[in-house]
Amino acid sequence: MSNFYNQTRAASSLMRRLKRSLINPTAVSRARCFTTAEGHRPSLVHKRSLDILHDPWFNKGTAFSMTERDRLDLRGLLPPNVMSSEQQIERFMVDLKRLEVQARDGPSDPNALAKWRILNRLHDRNETMYYKVLIANIEEYAPIVYTPTVGLVCQNYSGLFRRPRGMYFSAEDRGEMMSMVYNWPADQVDMIVVTDGSRILGLGDLGVQGIGIAIGKLDLYVAAAGINPQRVLPVMIDVGTNNEKLLKNPLYLGLQQHRLDGDEYIAVIDEFMEAVFTRWPNVIVQFEDFQSKWAFKLLQRYRNAHRMFNDDVQxxxxxxxxxxxxxxxxxxxxxxxxxxxxxxxxxxxxxxxxxxxxxxxxxxxxxxxxxxxxxxxxxxxxxxxxxxxxxxxxxxxxxxxxxxxxxxxxxxxxxxxxxxxxxxxxxxxxxxxxxxxxxxxxxxxxxxxxxxxxxxxxxxxxxxxxxxxxxxxxxxxxxxxxxxxxxxxxxxxxxxxxxxxxxxxxxxxxxxxxYLFPGIGLGTLLSGSRIISDGMLQAAAEHLAAYITEDEVLKGMIFPPISKIRDITKEVAAAVVKEAVEEDLAEGYRDIDARELQKICQNEEEVLEYVENSMWSPEYPTLVYKRG
Ligand SMILES: NC(=O)c1ccc[n+]([C@@H]2O[C@H](COP(=O)([O-])OP(=O)(O)OC[C@H]3O[C@@H](n4cnc5c(N)ncnc54)[C@H](O)[C@@H]3O)[C@@H](O)[C@H]2O)c1
Ligand SMILES: O=C(O)C[C@H](O)C(=O)O
Ligand SMILES: [Mg+2]
The missing domain is CATH 3.40.50.720 (NAD(P)-binding Rossmann-like Domain)
Known part of the structure; x- marks a missing residue:
């Protein structure tokens, strides 16, 4: 009798909640929690992909199961390790408690990690404002979003992870990458920075946590080279890790297996390259922080057929x-x-x-x-x-x-x-x-x-x-x-x-x-060169060398101050464009075809102007609503 009573009460309470939910979207989610707990009744979602991850009511973060990830076009948008909600909370609590401990071994600034969190939250809320802050204070904040703090961020990434940024291709995704790549919402991507996490700075194998380095490099692509932030994509290829500490940590976000090696490893990277170049034929891929064993081999494998370079080597x-x-x-x-x-x-x-x-x-x-x-x-x-x-x-x-x-x-x-x-x-x-x-x-x-x-x-x-x-x-x-x-x-x-x-x-x-990679990427993009030649890299280096005046050099300054990085990048990019044209590699960019580019390159000022005008600046555009 009491069982029957409880069931009836639960059913009518559910009906009330569902009725309310028809008029009140907040109640939808409350009803969702209720029904999930009571009877695993699904919730209807009218969103897919990143829109779900950015919706606090529907987002489950790393707890989305693999079938849900497939159903909702989320595959690749989250680190590969599926977590239980208990594990998620544990990860969050570990991180929260860590605030009480002073960051050891990190940058000399004891508040660096706290600053990174604040900037990262701004990045998630308002990209334009984030880049405005970064560009205006590049000398102060490059060490926070980039080296050295980014190293500490990668080391602690499992705890710091909140909202995903970028794509994750894992060894488990073999055979799926060509379709997964369409889960990324942008139809145009200019720059990808990809790592397999095997040698992050001098910190060794950090596995999936290495995504932080790809994010940091792309921050500089936007801030220094004016690449449109809607067209950058950080990528982590998770083929496992040989870091035993991470493998033993149940809260680690990556695949808990040893790294793939040999042909199996190459097959994963090949599949990734094929997928991204199929969807975005004009993208440039920067390889970052791959262990040396693979860095040279992959460079030789792809450099003559793809727009790619290895930042650590070149x-x-x-x-x-x-x-x-x-x-x-x-x-x-x-x-x-x-x-x-x-x-x-x-x-x-x-x-x-x-x-x-x-x-x-x-x-x-x-x-x-x-x-x-x-x-x-x-x-x-x-x-x-x-x-x-x-x-x-x-x-x-x-x-x-x-x-x-x-x-x-x-x-x-x-x-x-x-x-x-x-x-x-x-x-x-x-x-x-x-x-x-x-x-x-x-x-x-x-x-x-x-x-x-x-x-x-x-x-x-x-x-x-x-x-x-x-x-x-x-x-x-x-x-x-x-x-x-x-x-x-x-x-x-x-x-x-x-x-x-x-x-x-x-x-x-x-x-x-x-000082160089943003200009190499930008120059390649604006020239439309199909590959990145030795000559283009050499031109970039020579321009950086020439940037410093005789006076500065005699005072012991061999690199310019970081505050000038946008201007340096512009000069480096212009040199790369000119060299690509000279080597007959340039195919043009957007409505500037190869012939017009050749004309532009005859005049130093015009190349610089072309580069400058193509750089994105963080200004709010006027928005107008258009029915989809
Ligand atoms: N400043 C930059 O722009 C820049 C760019 C790329 C790499 N790096 C740094 O360079 C370092 C190495 O990068 P990598 O990709 O070549 O790493 P790697 O692991 O492939 O190479 C490290 C090399 O150092 C050698 N080594 C180790 N211990 C040594 C010792 N006691 N004495 C002499 N040599 C020793 C190793 O044998 C190996 O040859 C990293 O710390 C990375 O952050 C800096
Ligand atoms: O990331 C940096 O600061 C430079 C370089 O790419 C490195 O691997 O150390
Ligand atoms: Mg590097």
Whole structure:
């Protein structure tokens, strides 16, 4: 009897709620909660895709089941791991409690993560205002939305995740990507930054959490290059992770399996490339923070047929070249002396090898671009990795590092051998430049910096390029205090200038690929080039190098201030457009065809104007309602 009574009461209460829901949309959701709990009765939704995720009544975030994701066009718009609502709450609570703990190991600003949250919420609410704030305060907030804070964000992404941004393609989506790509609401996408999360900055494998780096890079594409924010797409390809800590964490948002490898891995990336280029044939894809093992292979696989580049290999190389040329000028020598520089590089990964390859080519070009010049230029480099100096005696040598392996006999005459330590190499070689792309914080120890005092250069250069801040090979204070005032210093993450006393400033330059990738992307877009050639990358680097005046260089400034990044990007993009036209690669952009582009490129001012006029600026447009 009482059972019957309860059922009747529940049924009439449900009827009342449903009736109310017909007139009051708020009640729909209340009824939804009620019916779900009582009888799994579905709710009717008149939305799909992102509109559901952005609706607080219907959104379940990571708790959408896979069938619901398929039914509602949500596949790819959420990290792949489906969570229970209990897990969601646990994740939220862990994050909430973390606020009580001071962020350790992060950027020097203890409030960086809090600032990131505030900016991120603005990004979700009002994109125009977000970019207005970012552009107007780029020097202050680039370190929040980009390196170094973005590293901390990626490390904590499972806790920080609120509203999804970008697309996730996972190993589970094989065979589905071609249709999934249509779940993204924008018909036009100009720029994709994609990562597989395998080497995020110097922080290692962060799996699905690496999406933060793609978001941060695209923030700069909008702020610096004026790419329309409605046409950017951050992508995470989740093929698993080899980070055991993440694999053991039940609240991790990614696939809880080890990374795919070999042909299986390549098949996933191939499928992703085919899907995005089918839907958006003119898109440009920037590969970011792939472990070296795949970075070079994928670059070779796609670069001759697709509009793509690898920022860590090619963007970094260009920035380093600009910095190295600046360092030569700072010594009061002509740039043409670059081929005489002795360069010790610590780190033989995607970034280190990318830099030595490009620097070797630049030297060869300066020496007349002959085969002999190219061959002899390699002797200016000493490459040291985790196992010490790389020589031709190295077993299982990485083929990408092979051209830079020192000849053992010749190394012996210098007092060096296979595996010599960094300090030994610096002591014996007495280099003009010590460049770090090792990911190892503090690698340029007191001993190494002391050894650099023996440099044959009047003004040795120290490039501690690893990110984020705690992974820098040394700080500017260490460099100036140990090696002396008469040095050039650059780091990947921002550091403050050093007060040398007597009114003298030791400049701390930020040598980061952020000076180039936005211009490479924008220039490629505006030229309509089908590929990104070496010449286009070289033109970008040369323009960055030329941006700094003689006066600035002599004061030790080899990179311009970040506050000028929009102007630098415009110049770099114009150089890329011109080179694409010169190489006959440019096919035009929108209503500017190849022939018109050629005409524009005959006049320096006109190219710059073309680029500037094509850049998006954060201004509110007037909105007019039109029935769909
Ligand atoms: N400033 C920039 O614009 C910029 C651009 C790209 C990469 N980076 C930074 O460069 C670092 C490396 O990136 P990657 O993609 O080449 O990584 P990677 O993991 O592929 O390569 C790291 C290299 O460093 C070597 N290494 C490790 N320990 C060493 C030691 N004790 N001494 C000498 N070498 C050592 C490794 O053997 C490997 O060759 C990262 O921290 C990344 O953030 C900076
Ligand atoms: O992301 C950066 O700040 C630079 C570079 O791409 C890196 O991987 O460290
Ligand atoms: Mg990178």
């Amino acid at each position: 963007g970094t190389a260009g920035v380093a070249i600009a910095g190295l040329l600046g360092a030569v000028r700072a010594q009061g020598r002509p740039m043409i002396d670059f081929p005489k520089q002795k360069i010790v590089v610590a780190g033989a990964g995607s970034a280190g090898i990318g830099v030595v390859n490009a620097a070797r080519k630049t030297m060869a070009r300066m020496l007349g671009n002959t085969e002999h010049a190219f061959d002899s230029a390699k002797s200016q480099f000493w490459v040291v990795d985790a196992n010490g100096l790389i020589t031709d005696e190295r077993e299982n040598i990485d083929p990408d590092a092979l051209p830079f392996a020192r000849n053992t006999n010749e190394a012996g005459r210098q007092g060096l051998r296979e595996g010599s330590s960094l300090v030994e190499v610096v002591r014996q070689v007495r280099p003009d430049v010590l460049l770090g792309l090792s990911g190892v914080g503090g690698l340029f120890s007191k001993e190494v910096l002391e050894a650099l005092k023996g440099s044959t250069s009047a003004k040795p250069a120290i490039f501690a390029m690893s990110n984020p801040t705690k992974n820098a090979e040394c700080t500017p204070e260490e460099a100036f205090s140990i090696v002396g005032d008469n040095i050039i210093f650059a780091s990947g993450s921002p550091f403050r200038d050093v007060d040398l006393g007597n009114g003298q400033i030791g400049h701390s330059n930020q040598g980061n690929n952020m």
